[in-house]
Amino acid sequence: MESMPDYEVVRFYCGVTTHSELTILCYGKRFHIEISAEDLQGIIQLGRGYLEKLRRLEIEDGMMSIQYNDWQKTLIQEIDHPEIQKEDDTDDDDDEMVGNAMEEICFWIAWKCNPSMKALGSDTDLQPITVKQWLYPETLVLTPKVDERGILSVGSAAASDGLISDLISSVRLQQDLLQKLQVPLLQPSKIFLFRDKDEDLTGPTQRPEKVFIDPGEILFFKPCHRTHEIPREIETMTRLQQSGLDKTLRVPIIHGLVQYQQETDRICGLLLTYIKHGETLAFVDINETPLERRNKWISQIRQMIGKLHSNGIF
Structure with missing residues (x-):
């Protein structure tokens, strides 16, 4: 069949x-x-x-x-x-x-x-x-x-x-934003896909997450799918870094921009800090989670939101 x-x-x-x-x-x-x-x-x-x-x-x-x-x-x-x-x-x-x-x-x-x-x-x-x-x-x-x-x-x-x-989502960035970032604009051909040793190499390649420019430094590749949100996301991550919150919160910083074709003011992706992650709270069975752990999560979320708000990030 x-x-x-x-x-x-x-x-x-x-x-x-x-x-x-x-x-x-x-x-x-x-x-x-x-x-x-x-x-x-x-x-x-x-x-x-x-x-x-x-x-x-x-x-x-x-x-x-x-x-x-x-x-x-x-x-x-x-x-x-x-x-x-x-x-x-x-x-x-x-x-x-x-x-x-x-x-x-x-x-x-x-x-x-x-x-x-x-x-x-x-x-x-x-x-x-x-x-x-x-x-x-x-x-x-x-x-x-x-x-x-x-x-x-x-x-x-x-x-x-x-x-x-x-088929390739891209977004044009203002020159003042590009100059403020001071990160490299990289051709996709210069960014390599990282594969774990135990990764299944059969079937289609899913959207790459782990990439590297230089061996030993793993970065996270984020395509520009929601193009209207990218400039605001870049601004927010820049403010997080300037405020020093990237040192106390598990938030990424921008390491590079992925250039779209030959256009110097248009990008098709971001290169961010790779943060090891698992399932989000959306996948947690609340009824099977002990109350003590849930209260701990609530406290952590409130602390994080408080730090963001105190730095004018909403």
Whole structure:
């Protein structure tokens, strides 16, 4: 039985139409899949399966309302009211949920394109050595569509330079902020990925965390995913360092900026102090945690917040 390999979701996007885009790493390459309900309506079960996943995402994630056409509205009505669903309209192999709404739709799309990705993929796993190699793997665009014969076919093409650039989040920084930082601006090709000896090297390479410029100094690589927050984050970490709080609190400082292409005022990532970490309190079972330990955590959090507020950091 065919199965999905390990894969890493790089990005998922959908707007106010049924068009969505999934970018994943698997089979040694990066695949950018563009899909829409309009391209699937030649097979009713397929179109319905996709709309069902999209509808769940729309409801559970509270996203902007999607604009459906008349054909899609009919299916959505059946999805919202299962009692009116026709017996032969059920999805044939995708009823089982695999997680939250986002995970479910990503898996559904990847599963439908799995045979094509396997055929187009590499025999070896993607194993980048530098941040540049991780940012710029070989990328193919896949477009699943039901053809005139009523068969799902997946078109493929090399990704354009414009798309590859769009897949890398970046932010432009003001010159005064760059001058204030006084940290090096580094090309991704000069930043190396650090691998632990016991790290599993099979499957896709997940977003690198541990990196180094010079052997012996491990840094944390943080891509600029939420671009609108990066300048404020940089300002805050600068103030933490200037106030000396980085000496008493477990907070990182900035060691470098990762340059975006050849632009000297645009970055695609930060190089921060690497702080060994585990699960956050969000994963703790409160009911199974002794009261004494919980009170200790509360005290530590209050002390930390007090130090931040006393230095004007909110």
